[in-house]
Amino acid sequence: MKKIIIAFLMIFIMGGQSFAFAADRSAERRTLQEEPRQEEKMEIIPSDQNYVLALLPIVDRSNMEEKERKVAMKAIKAAIEKKYPKKNTKVKVISDKEITKAMRMYLFENYDAPVLAELVTIGKAVHADRIIYLSLEPIKSEEDGFRIIIGAQKFSSEIGMKMKFIDVNENKYLFNQFVVKEGSSSAVSFWKLGGASKSRSVKKAVTECMKEFFTNID
Known part of the structure; x- marks a missing residue:
């Protein structure tokens, strides 16, 4: 038992x-x-913080064609507007004129890769609490072209961005990463090439980079 x-x-x-x-x-x-x-579902939420922000001019090292470059810049500006909507944000964004003046006074040794001390110097010169530095890096694009079986065409663009968010008063990075995202655009056509858009793939990739950045800072 x-x-x-x-x-x-x-x-x-x-x-x-x-x-x-x-x-x-x-x-x-x-x-x-x-x-x-x-x-x-990751989306950019407007900042509810109260600080003075210096948005440095966006560096473009991507070697993109003019059309794609304009699309990328437009996507960046759209994301910035979502994070800091002019009508109801508490964040004060310093004018481009003031920033340009300060950057002429305090030149970076290498504008493609400014160091923390150089960025903080610019921030103090314009009395900013925070600084955003963004750089579009060289991209890799691929066109799958026309596929005989289903007639599918696809563009895929990989975007890399240097993204920095600096606390001027604390003299430190709050975000300092090289973010890489991929965007694609495809279309199906049985009788002709075309339909997929390289510009749309670039826009999607840049938008994802900006989401990664703005969802990780206040």
Whole structure:
């Protein structure tokens, strides 16, 4: 009788362990499945902070064609407007004229890669609490072209941006990363090439870079 009870208990314990393992695996799968959805829902929320901000001129090292460059700049400005809407933001954005004047007085040794001390100097010169420095880096684009079977055309653009957010008073970076995102544009046409847009793929990639930046700063 004791042997039967012991055997029953062992089966019960093993069954419980299997159930727990299966539950853990199921939870893990749910987490992995939910992460992309969370990333897709990532949106720029207007800042509710109260500080003086210096937006330095955007550096363009991307070597993009004129059309794509304009699209990229427009996407950056749209993201900035979302973060700091003119009508109701508490953040005071310093004028381009003041920033240009300060940057002529305190030249960077290398404008493509200014160091913290140089950025802080500009911030103090214009009495800013925060500084944003953005740089579009060389990109990689790929055109899949026309596929015979379904006639699909796709553009894919990989955008890299140096993104810096500096606390002038504390003399430190609040964000300092090289962010890389990919955007794509595709179309299906059975009778002709065309439909996919390189500009749209660039816009999507830049927009994702800006989301990454602005969702990580106040």
